[in-house]
Amino acid sequence: MAYPSPVESEVVYSSLPLWIALIPLAGGFLVYRIALRDSRWRGCGAVLAAGLTLLLAGFLFYRSGGGAVELKLQAGFLERLLYFRVDRLGAAFTLLAALIWFLATLFSVFYMRHEGEQNRYYLFFLLSLGGCLGVFMTGDLLSLFVFFEIMSFTSCVLVVHARTAEADEAGRNYLYLGVLGGLLLLAAILLLYCYTGSVTLAPRLEELERLGNLRFLIAACLIAGFGIKAGMVPLHIWLPKAHPVAPSPASALLSGIMIKTGAYGIIRVINLLFTPAHHPEAGHWETAALLGLVMIWIGTATMFTAAFIALFQNNAKRILAYSSISQMGYILMGAGAAAYLGYHGAAGLAGAVYHIVNHAFFKASLFMLVGAVYIRTHELDVRKLGGLWRSLPATTLAFLVAAAGITGVPGLNGYTGKTLLHHAIVEALAHGHGPGLAWAEKIFTVTGALTVCYITKLCCGIFFGKRPAGLGPLPKETPGEMAVFAALSAAIAALGSFPAQVLNRLIIPAAAVFPLDHHALEHLAGLNFWDHHDLQAIAAVLGLGLLLYLLFGRLLQRVSLPAWLSVEQAVYRPLVFAAGFLLTGGGRAVETAVDRSYSCSPYALRVLTISGSLVDAAAENLLIKSTGPLQRACLALSRFDSEGTARLGRWLQRIAVRVRDGFYRLWYDGLRRFIHGSGYFWRRIFFVLVRMDFNPKGIRFFQSLNISNLDFNLLLMMIFLLVLLSLFFLFY
């Protein structure tokens, strides 16, 4: 039997992947629209949409048998084409996801009767189906990233559905870690695209090795980005919070399928992207081996830590959540072992893929069964439940099947997957010769025992033991529920009972898309799972687990782990707090400083104005105030000019007038007095003059003063004097 290698394989062009992604996306909105008008049809519509998707996914799986199904679409938001490439692995996961989603949708119809906001629930239920299927069908990292983000954001709404305080808390965690994971992926994609010019998911180790140490940064970003979704151990903190609060069908999907997208991404990265494109049988696998070794240890740490914590939980869904993390550890360890072994890593890869399929079935089954219990009892605490096997026999039976599956009871699917993984780790141990991997193998075994222990605790806590007094009669399972449970149980049994067929038809063709040694794959196909070594190993694990439960079962119910032990409390919260404090506090300090410096500008302005006014005052003192006296003098002068001179003038005038008057009066009075006083003489003179030309009568005086004696001038004077005097007497 020859399997085509990815390079040689034929390509089928088909629009099928687009339809598979679009039907749930569009169907979600359609169902919402219909449900707004008539809520009776929403469940039916959702089941129809999921069913149609399942049919198409089945058809896609059939088509992919002939070679990878490809589709390239131009989309405005991507620099490249939206690239769908569904190879056998992608098709298998698409089918698996569609199947589990279909069953969960069916179960939702029964479960969601007890919850509110069903319209929104179905809308986002279908939207996240579209996103999730898109992740499995894309052929390059960028397109994968797009669908990955759609799934992250839409499933967040499912987590916070209940809208209690815990749900809000869980939703916040889920959202922010989802965003962080997306951004890490985006960083890796940007680096990859910029430095290699392509984001295609294909063996490209040669190109990547040319980038030097940058390839480790890219790998770290990709692994961390997908690891958040996968619940890889230091990044798993959202998971134990999100699962218990989400509605049970949503938890089933979160745990059964959605976290697998993270594992799928990691497998695509370390087992495909970081593998040599040419001559894988002789290629340099060092980088891949290193990543594989890291991943083995991450996986081992994840499986053990989570299983250990699960022992101490009492909330049924929380136990299952930790169990999911633990099982993801198995898967990651398988992928790591495959990468570590490089060309010969067939067992690890087959184990990882097989376990993904297995875990999808039994964990979905367990979550839905716990959900079925929850809608009847409204209780999730295993200490407050018990003895339900009488009331719910079918549920109990299905639970036992799923529990046997997860613990690895031979004949059921967990056994096959774990056996393959065990083979892988043993091969890695043989190949690597390191003392460390021997410990990894031992931890693997111990974790198996712990799994048995916590599953037994869960099973006994709910279905066996003493039935609590307060519990009334419970409604029986509906036929629909029983159908869902039966389908899941049958799948668990079938996957475990016919491992050879499953390997040949499903797992090995899927694993063949990776550059692996085909002979080793063919060898796997003929593997005998009923080997007594494997059976003994699993028997030892089961026995140890049961023993542990018998010894410590009581204790485990009472003891709880201290809060400070959780990585969230110990690391993330202080870290986020410190980062937030630094960033916002620093930002606020800078802003305050800047703002204050601007707010200070009025003060600066005031200083400026004050100093200006000081300068102004000085100038005024020098230039203007000094002119004060002068000014005053001028003022005085002007006042003097306007008033003094006038007064002086008036004064002088008055003096002058008085002088004049005085003179006048003196003259006038004097003259008058003189005239009055001297009147006699004047009259004598007049008469003298008048008588002058008469006969002198002998008077001596007249004789000498006769006209004939007078010279002419004296005569004139005398005549003038005479006229004057006559006038004087005449008019005065």
Next chain:
Amino acid sequence: MYANLPALAALFPIAGGLALYFITNYLNVRIREPLALAISGTTLFLVALMFPPILDGQTLEAGYRLFHLPLSITFRVDGIGFFLSLLASFLWFLATLYSPRYLAHSHAHDRYYAFLLMAQGGCVGVMVTGDLLGLFLFFEFMALTTYVLIAHEEDAYSLFAGAKYLYLTVAGGLAIFFGLVVTYYLAGSVSFARPGGLITEPSGLALAAFIGFLIGFGIKAGMFPLHVWLPDAHPAAPAPASALLSGIMIKTGAYGLIRIFHNVYSLRFFEAVNWEICVVILASVTILLGSALAILQDNLKRRLAYSSIAQIGYILLGISLLSERALVGAVYHIFTHALMKGCLFLCAGAIIVQTGKKNISEMGGIGFHMPLTMLCFTLASFSMVGIPPFNGFISKWQLSMAALELNRPIFVALLILSSLLNAVYYFPIIIAAFFNRRSEAESGAHAVHGGHGGHTPPEISAPGPSLAGEAPWEMLVPTAILAVGCFIFALTPVNWPLEMIKTVTHGLF
């Protein structure tokens, strides 16, 4: 026939705004809103008319001699000017459509519309002039008319914010004027049309002019140490004005810097002197600071304002990296941010009008009262965070690729950190709006007086803040158009804004 279109497009709304003021004041008050819408729409149409020649690769150019200056004002539209003026006119049209219902209970409508239209003229004018002088004149005109919009409420806070804005803007205008004068002195011309740039020789004066331009345009853009007016002006202004302020007007600063980098100086010049480093550093600080401070704000519009500061940091970063792809990212982010931030501010305005709530802590459960508004808000926020099919993803992708091509991966880390912070301050609003029934119950009991027990329905007759319901269609339609704009181009096979931006930015290199 096309040559005079740019001048017409810039001056028509100014004249229209003045005419509107007199018409509504003295003739007929009822046609105010339709008239304003018509003027704004006509401007949009006039700008759109330039598309055919621009598509042919022409540059529309016409010079006018104004005043007694030794220079003439040139109107010159190339691809980038056309694209941005089209974007501005479009957003203005939507804001004008949105305004009547927002201002229904406000005052001074005539003044508001007149100045809204005049600011539109100024803003379009900035983008269609072909020299520094015209750019400066229209820039100042826009800045001063905007003051009236910011101080519209006339309460103490908006007057304070307006004063802060005014003084900084005046300082910025003076700085630009200084640069303009120095450029004229050094080059003897201030036209953008000269190939190879105006200033070609590095000198002390050239540096001084560069610093002047940086301060002037940086103040308008909200670059780090000059951003202080922005967080006060946005919450104070009416929501449509905030949308324009954040969506378009602060981008004129970025546009001015593009012109400075490519037309006043030249790429070869910066290769020699590397002065752009200071812009790169300031832009990085702007991004971090804006995001960090946005987280602390409780007032929704204030948070959006700080977010604008962060986003303008992306744009300035893209401009100052001086590579073609970075400029594509920057211009695309101008486009994206105009749509998404416009949408977010319009949503915030609708919330204020319908419920009177301004603080995020009061908005629990508001998604149940105003589902469509909050749906628009959600879409725009997704674009803000940069989730793939949305526009924000494209600009971040382009910017990151540009940073990587220039071998500076530190900026990719910066962008990614900033995206994470965007998520931290946008998602809680959405979560509270759609999933927080508890605070809704509390605030609901607060808002609807006497509505306990369900017997007495809330009084419908009294309109006002207590009546929480979906926004009226006049407010919803512009919001929804912008929200759809945040992703619709990304879903079509060819993202034509991106293609157009690639073409127009290619002309600058």
